[in-house]
Amino acid sequence: MKIALVTGAGRGIGREIARQLVEHGMTVFAGVRNESHAPEGTRPVLLDVTDGGQVASAAKTIGEEFGRLDILVNNAALCGDFGVAPAEVTAEHMRVTYEVCVFGVVAVTHAMIPLLRASGDARVVNMTTRLASIGLTSAADDLNAEWPMLAYNSAKSALNAITVLYANELRESGILVNAVDPGHCxxxxxGHTGTRMAAEGAAVALRMATLGAGGPTGTFSSEEGPIPW
Ligand SMILES: NC(=O)c1ccc[n+]([C@@H]2O[C@H](COP(=O)([O-])OP(=O)(O)OC[C@H]3O[C@@H](n4cnc5c(N)ncnc54)[C@H](OP(=O)(O)O)[C@@H]3O)[C@@H](O)[C@H]2O)c1
Structure with a gap:
């Protein structure tokens, strides 16, 4: 049986990813900040990704019981500068966003790497966004015009770069690391403006979480296919 961990699994897309992994018959640790929010069938684990103690304790819990982790979905995120024009964004907007979207992902991944290596066939899925694509946002049909979040978009661009660096190093351990965009959910x-349901957004994460051996690594894609970096 596969062992999975999803961060930010108490609501939104993360909750759906955790739920769908359970449907696939996996043992799923739901990383939550309130244990009562974990979806049915999951194992709640208290996991504020900015709390080093909770990150270490989550790794210890999974390690002591299973000795490995087969799937890690880095889903937890926040957008600290929604509705704030780039010129108005402060270092504090950047800090709160990067704490979760960048440092939190690295903290969790770093803590789980020994368990992912122990799997021998692990998958890491990093939830990013097409807004992180410098290729798309610098093009004429500029996504930034509609969603110009300096902190959030750039934090996810950093996460894309992090995805590639992990993918390159970890492929030798059979670990496939990919970034995905769930679409506008x-x-x-x-603010519930998205046109897709959270369950639909979860689909691309499920696909990358359940890739077969020798599958792609270091990619950035949505359900429709590859997204330019
Ligand atoms: N929705 C979209 O259209 C869209 C588009 C592109 C990419 N994405 C990405 O998809 C992922 C899920 O987004 P969503 O729309 O489902 O977001 P959401 O509904 O706002 O949920 C965010 C989740 O992150 C958790 N979280 C926030 N700060 C945390 C922390 N410090 N430690 C642990 N968990 C924390 C929240 O936990 P609490 O419940 O405890 O607050 C919540 O479970 C994110 O990575 C997002 O960037 C979403």
Whole structure:
């Protein structure tokens, strides 16, 4: 049986990813900040990704019981500068966003790497966004015009770069690391403006979480296919 961990699994797309992994018959640790929010069938684990003690304790819990982790979905995120024009964004907007979207991902991944290596066939899925694509946002049909979040978009661009660096190093351990964009989903993050349901947004993460051996690594894609970096 596969062992999975999803961060930010208490609501939105992360909750759906955790739920769908359970449907695939996996043992799923739901990383949550309130244990009562974990979806049915999952194992709640207290995991504020900015709390080093909770990150270490989550790794210890999974390690002591299973000795390995087969799937890690780095889903937890926040957007600290929604509705703030780039010129108005402060270092504090950047800090709160990067704490979760960048440093939190590295903290969790770093803590789980020994368990991912022990799997021998692990998958890491990093939830990013097409807004992180410098290729797309610098083009004429500029996504930034509609969603110009300096902190959030650039934090996800950093996460894309991090995805490639992990992918390159970890492929020798059979670990495939990919970044995915769930599309514009109706969740708290978007003020429920998205046109896709959270369950639909989860689909691309599921695909990358369940890749067969020798599958792609170091990619950035949505359900429709590759996205330019
Ligand atoms: N929705 C979209 O249209 C869209 C588009 C592109 C990419 N994405 C990405 O998809 C992922 C899920 O987004 P979503 O729309 O489902 O967001 P959401 O509904 O706002 O949920 C965010 C999740 O992150 C968790 N979280 C925030 N700060 C945390 C922390 N310090 N430690 C642990 N968990 C924390 C929240 O936990 P609490 O419940 O405890 O607050 C919540 O479970 C994110 O990575 C997002 O960037 C979403």
């Amino acid at each position: 109706a969740t708290d993050l978007t």
